[in-house]
Amino acid sequence: MHLHKYEKWWLVFGSATLVAFLIILGVGAFHNGTHPNQSKKTLDYERVEEFEPFDNPGVHKVEGKKWDYEVVLIASAFNYNPGAIELPLNAKVKFIATTKDVIHGFQVAGTNINMMLEPGYYSEYTTVVNKAGEYLIVCNEFCGTGHAFMYSSIKVVDANATDSSN
Amino acid sequence: MQQTAVTKFMKVDRKDANLAMANIYVAFVALLLGGLAGLLQVLVRSGQFNLPKGIGYYQVLTVHGVLLGLILTTFFIMGFQIAAVSRTAGPLTNTQRKIGWIGFWLMTIGTAAAAVMVLLNEATVLYTFYAPLKAHWIFYLGLTLVVVGSWLLCVPQIMKYAQWRKENKGQTSPLLTFMAVVNCLLWFVATLGVAVEVLFMLLPWSLGLIERVDVLLTRTLFWYFGHPLVYFWLLPAYMAWYVVVPKIIGGKIFSDALARLSFMLFLIFSFPVGIHHQLTEPGIDGFWKFVQVVLTFFVVVPSLMTAFSMFATFEMRGRELGGRGILGWFKKLPWNDCRFLVPFIGMLAFIPGGAGGLVNASYQMNQLVHNTVWVTGHFHLTVATAVVLTFFGVAFWLIPHLTGRTLTPQLNFLGNIVGILWGIGMLIMSAAMHIAGLLGAPRRSEYSEYGGATQAYDWVPYQIAQAVGGTILFIAIIIITYMVIKLAFFAPKGEEEFPVAEVAPGAEKTPAILENFKLWGVLLVALIIFAYTMPLIDIIQNSPAGTKGFNNLW
DSSP, X not given: OOOOHHHHHHHHHHXXXXXXXHHHHHIIIIISOOOOOOOOOBOOGGGGGGSTTTTXXXXXXXXXXXXXXXXXXXXXTTEEESSEEEEETTOEEEEEXXXXXXXXXXXXXXXXXXXXXXXXXXXXXXXXXXXXXXXEEEOOSOOSTTGGGOEEEEEEEOHHHHXXXX | OOOOOOOSOOSOOHHHHHHHHHHHHHHHHHHHHXXXXXXXXXXXXXXXXXXXXXXXXXXXXXXXXXXXXXXXXXXXXXXXXXXXXXXXXXXXXXXXXXXXXXXXXXXXXXXXXXXXXXXXXXXXXTTTTOTTBOOOHHHHHHHHHHHHHHHHHHHHHHHHHHHHXXXXXXXXXXXXXXXXXXXXXXXXXXXXXXXXXXXIIIHHHXXXXXSOBOHHHXXXXXXXXXXXXXXXXXXXXXXXXXXXXXXXXXXXXXXXXXXXXXXXHHHHHTSTXXXXXXXXXXXXXXXXXXXXXXHHHHTHHHHHHHHHHHHHHHHHHXXXXXXXXXXXXXXXXXXXXXXXXXXXXXXXXXXXXXXXXXXXXSGGGHHHHTTBHHHHHHHHHIIIIIIHHHHHHHHHHHHHHHHTBOOOHHHHHHHXXXXXXXXXXXXXXXXXXXXXXXXXOBSSOOOOOGGGOHHHHHHHHHHHHHHHHHHHHHHHHHHHHHHHHIIIIISOBSOOOOOOOOBOTTOOOOOGGGGOHHHHHHHHHHHHHHHHHHHHHHHHHTOOSOBOOBOSOO
16 A cells, blocks of 8 residues: 655654654553552442541551552542541652542542542552642542532641741 | 446436435434534523523433434534445345335434433433433433344345455455445444443443443443544545545546555554543553553554545645646645535644544543633534535535435525534634633533632633524424425426546556455454553453442433
8 A cells, every 4th residue: 555755754753753652651550550440359349438548537657668658538418428638748649549439529629639439449649749729629420419518628838938927 | 538437327226225324314314413413502501591490401412412413413524425326336136225214214213212212301311421420321321222123234234345356356446335334234233332331331231230330341332332433424435535535526546546545444443542541540550541641642643544535636626727836736626516615624633633632542641622612613623524524525415316306506505505504613622622621611511600710711702602602503403404305396306426536547457455355354353452442451451349320310
């Protein structure tokens, strides 16, 4: 089959761009470890509170792990427990979340923290919260009438800034 | 010119025309009602308008998604493809046509059944019907009938193609018929996923025969179907771009072989990619998500080929008409012909649409946009502009061709207005959706101030812009509804051409390998097995206990 010379150039250029994109994504994922949520841990969604760490939702400082804080969160129609979260700036945080009923979203608006919460599964994502401010957590998967009124918040606090302002 | 190939079938057979028109009528009724639902949504989300008591936002959203995403598209595609096959491979036999009519009625009954359940608020589960939200069983049954009906409308297209091949041994089949058949095969293989999901899981579950379903499995089956679904929408638009638009501008098909190759590539690469819709979900291994991301990027290649072919055709024709210099040819194109201008605006929208699609599929980057209104902005450029405007461009000549009327200069003018309004309205709405999505605004959500959060406050101006864009789009829908009524019942009688371009002179014969469905079928199955076996085994082996249904949350 005959391909025009310009068409060959165009396809080579286009495909090379795609390959370059893929290399960037691949290095990011497999070298730098920036995978999205891929947790395979399961639990019984009807008895969520009986499974660790969901027996104790909230923010916990942890020792001896690769991260400094754990945020344990339970979603249910139409709220999040806990309803507000506070973290120190630059903390390495593992978010661990699940749902007690239908599928919910867990998205910290305007950031990379974005997971689907599905009944029976843990969803996990580890990141460094490196920008101070107050962030909105929204449910981004339709879950019923109260869907748009299902939210929580994260405050990332710069301890130094507070000190210097005093 | 040497021998002008005698095209045997210049007109769509009268009886086939009736079958095609039946589908097209339903499609445009769906457009009007689904468009009205869309208007209500953008108005509500602007924060300036409340729905009357008793109507829920998500009920309206379900109407919008089902009518426009599933009903408008499937009916229009079937109408167009039946007409295209009849025009290029000859009239259907009575048996073939009868099968098609049974399909049409099944689809229509199914649509009505599902619609009643949505209107009764028994099926406010959106068009993706994700478990464990559980709709009334009649809703699932209705959608099943739509799919089965669409299979029966595909059958006569494939039968006609097989008949043509038998009667014309050794010859290259008519391009439009070939393309219609590829799209039918894509549809068969795609709908298998959703058929398994609905018939073995959701339907018995909603009937109370089984108590629990595996939620992740239903979603994976849905997206096995959901991504090829978008190519099922796109390929008929590509049929018009490759074969119809060149004729409208007076040009030739750039390359018959290239067109067939791109369709075969779409057929095989549109499947092993569905998991890119599930990148932020638990229970699926990151490695296999990434494999499907890589395969997703492959499917860009046939779109690059198409873009080249289109602009090559435009430039060759523009130069033939005396256009000079780097861009002089561009001015020579028939900009005041709505059959060209309106699909052209669609093509333009596909450029940012495709680029945004790459962002969505980009593994980690997906986390920034997943389930934000950015995604809504994305598919309103691809399906709701590139595809829909091409369908409008087709309707402008196809409806009068089928009803024995003509596209008058006044209607042509209105057609251009529709295209321009659509372009402007969608530019405003889609741009606002993309930006608000980057700022974190979720999709599929009614107006909410999220407890007075500053971030949510920043989304409001973009939501008002969406309402402005959406209103312009609805005006365009009113105009095209008027046009469709005119073209179907009142325009002057006459002969409107069904434009089918010929291959450029001197083009090489199309290699037979491009029509070897066995070979491509084997590749298709191999790719599906490669991409899905491990993830599915993983999902099933690792699955938690199933989930009961929830039907009391809306």
